[in-house]
Amino acid sequence: MEIETLDELDDHLASGASLRGLRLQDLDLTGYAEQLAAHGDLTGLVVLGGTVPLGVAELLLARGAIVFPGIADAPVDPWRGLYFATDLYEGLENGYEQTRDAKTYAWFLDARLRTDAYCTLVRAIHDDSVTDELDEFVFGRSVVGIMGGHALQRDSAAYARAAGLGHRLAEEGHLVATGGGPGAMEAANLGALCRSPASLEEALARIAAVPGFRPDITDWARTALAARCAIVGDEPQAPSETLGPSARSLGIPTWFYGHEPPNVFCDVIAKYFSNAIREEGLLARSNAGIVVLEGAAGTVQEIFQAVTPLFYAEAEAPLPPLVLVGREHWTERVPVWPALTAIAVGRPMAEAVHLVDSIEDVLSLLSQPAG
Structure with missing residues (x-):
């Protein structure tokens, strides 16, 4: 079960249901240490990106959760999902080469990074996030x-x-x-x-x-x-x-x-x-x-x-x-x-x-x- 908003997380925590098998995607977990700790064993909980303060991260890892941190040094947010045109053309006032779209293409073409395991992981996570949100977008x-x-x-x-x-x-x-x-x-x-x-x-x-x-x-x-x-x-x-x-x-x-x-x-x-x-x-x-x-x-x-x-x-x-x-x-x-x-x-x-x-x-x- 994927949880993509804090409201969804709050409802699940309030229900007292197990956190095992949950995927928390791109959430700000600041201030959630106490509520997460109340659930004891967190084995099977996966945290994907978002904001995870050090204290919360230490708690999650100590209780058995898996934490994928935010990705640094990449021109895209791999947890983002779908884009608006203004997202990809951010920086166009300085020329297309300075836009997010052009910088991402240059990063993708960089021969030093094409087979780098870290960059491969970033691209895979990014495309999976896009697919996940696209499925929701076209449903019905x-x-x-x-x-x-x-x-x-x-x-x-x-x-x-x-x-x-x-x-x-x-x-x-x-x-x-x-x-x-x-x-x-x-x-x-x-x-x-x-x-x-x-x-x-x-x-x-x-x-x-x-x-x-x-x-x-x-x-x-x-x-x-x-x-x-x-x-x-x-x-x-x-x-x-x-x-x-x-x-x-x-x-x-x-x-x-x-x-x-x-x-x-x-x-x-x-x-x-x-x-x-x-x-x-x-x-x-x-x-x-x-x-x-x-x-x-x-x-x-x-x-x-x-x-x-x-x-x-x-x-x-x-x-x-x-x-x-x-x-x-x-x-x-x-x-x-x-x-x-x-x-x-x-x-x-x-x-x-x-x-x-x-x-x-x-x-x-x-x-x-x-x-």
């Missing part, structure tokens, strides 16, 4: 995953169409989830974040002045943050769980592709060190379907990763649709569709994979949110 939601290339420019008609798709999906009650990067991913997240077509049109006009993240991520991010502020205001950084029912836009990027900066148009961002965990997490949570816009190598990899569980699915299982958009792109320029149709012969997945000409053909193929 209808999630549509949108995939596509990072090179799509903000001033293009294709970008506007992708943004329009994200907006329509969010209006229908779906949580729009992307890989959280630039291009088609940013467009879908932007569309989902906007509450009206007029707001979306205004945002598209604002960000078109800086069409892509190359060569200057700083200007690209500043323009987007200004547009975000115009959409939602300078909202307080509320705990992510309070955004659950109203969230429309989710990004799941990775520092593995850290040269692609995260887009800011997500209600929350689940950023991972492990690309494998990140990709599987995005696909597995897209329970209402996956839409694939035009892309290259990374998008192709994601298509076949999504196809594998469809291929092996039982006939009785309802399969979320996989919709490829752009007939010429997926049959001629990047001929993925012929391979999909070949392996789908005689399999239940044949009814779940679709190729359409345009974004306008997508909505009717997706699973509809309950209610």
Whole structure:
């Protein structure tokens, strides 16, 4: 049982129930020595991060608990979980290189640290914390995953169409989830974040002045943050769980592709060190379907990763649709569709994979949110 707030801890301590098997995650245990001591043997209690004064730590260890201390010398808090865009872009006023996102990518790339056991532990704990909070965030939601290339420019008609798709999906009650990067991913997240077509049109006009993240991520991010502020205001950084029912836009990027900066148009961002965990997490949570816009190598990899569980699915299982958009792109320029149709012969997945000409053909193929 995980306890993530002091209120939960207080209730459990007041109940007199055993602490064995509890995980106290990122809590300030200042002043809790006496209450913890009253429970005697603390074997099986695990304390993960947070603030643990020396006296409390000594008590915990002496009574058999396991204490994972806070992590020093790392640019991320491994117990943090989900991020807001302003968390990752903290320090942008001094240039992108000074942001938390850029510093974390540099730390991740440092050859001296890549195989260091301490840093490996930090990354593993971080990604597990992200997964834990992401599961809570999407629970009970209808999630549509949108995939596509990072090179799509903000001033293009294709970008506007992708943004329009994200907006329509969010209006229908779906949580729009992307890989959280630039291009088609940013467009879908932007569309989902906007509450009206007029707001979306205004945002598209604002960000078109800086069409892509190359060569200057700083200007690209500043323009987007200004547009975000115009959409939602300078909202307080509320705990992510309070955004659950109203969230429309989710990004799941990775520092593995850290040269692609995260887009800011997500209600929350689940950023991972492990690309494998990140990709599987995005696909597995897209329970209402996956839409694939035009892309290259990374998008192709994601298509076949999504196809594998469809291929092996039982006939009785309802399969979320996989919709490829752009007939010429997926049959001629990047001929993925012929391979999909070949392996789908005689399999239940044949009814779940679709190729359409345009974004306008997508909505009717997706699973509809309950209610």
